[in-house]
Amino acid sequence: MVPRTAIRGRTVLLLTVVCAAGVLTGCRSLADAASASGCAGTESRVGELTSYGVLGSRPRGAVVPRGFEDPEAGCWEDSGEAWLYAERTYVSPGGKAEVTRYYRAAAEREGWQPSQATRQSSKSGRPANLCFTRGGTDDATVLDVYFLTAEILDAEDSEAGPEFGSGTGYRVSVTSAADGSAGSCSE
Missing domain, CATH: 4.10.910 (30s ribosomal protein s13; domain 2)
Incomplete structure (x- = not known):
């Protein structure tokens, strides 16, 4: 015993x-x-995401609202998965249709491929949130352009400055799984 x-x-x-x-x-x-690397060592890949020209591109008259002057970029872990991101927030004096047209063209000039939902909204000519992927050897990177609502800003604990009252608020976001796995747009 x-x-x-x-x-x-x-x-x-x-x-x-x-x-x-x-x-x-x-x-x-x-x-x-042991198998998950998380956010450790992802700084250079975050830097790559911030280098996409579409992040700094904006329609004529669009401004960076107060409180959003610097691009947001980094890595976050959610539900055991690590994600890299780089994003910019803008307010455009034009409406959603103008923002949608501008980013469809800007993304495609830079080699982004539109998702099925983005192609459908393009055919209809309606303003919409947009999603693109790089495809080919960079199928892990996703570009989203989406319109901001008071609920989104509240959830982020962000304060909508006066610029949001003068136009359409939106965000341009480039994301990638930290492990390099293929990304896709949710349809």
Whole structure:
């Protein structure tokens, strides 16, 4: 028979390892934690996302609203997956249709390929949120252009400055999975 103190010692050791693994991995298994790289070492790839010209491109008269002067870029981990992003926020004095037309053309000039939903909205001529991918060797990168609402800004704890009252607020966002897996537009 094994003495109680030996069992208690092994149990304490096992619980210590399990608790430490849970704290260190956000409750993922050790195998999952070992295979996931997360955001570590992604700085250069974030830099690549910020270099896409479409982020700095904007229709005539569009302004960068107060509080959004600097591009947002980085890496975030959500549900065990790490995502890279670079984005800019603008307000255009034109309407949604003008913003939509501008970014369809700007994205395609830069080699972005429109999603099925973006192609459909283009045929109808309606203003819409847009989504593009790079395809080919860069199928991990996705470009979204979407219109901002008060709900989106509230969820971000962002304050809509006076510029938002003078036009159409929107965001241009380039994202990629940190592990380089293929990206796609949600249809």
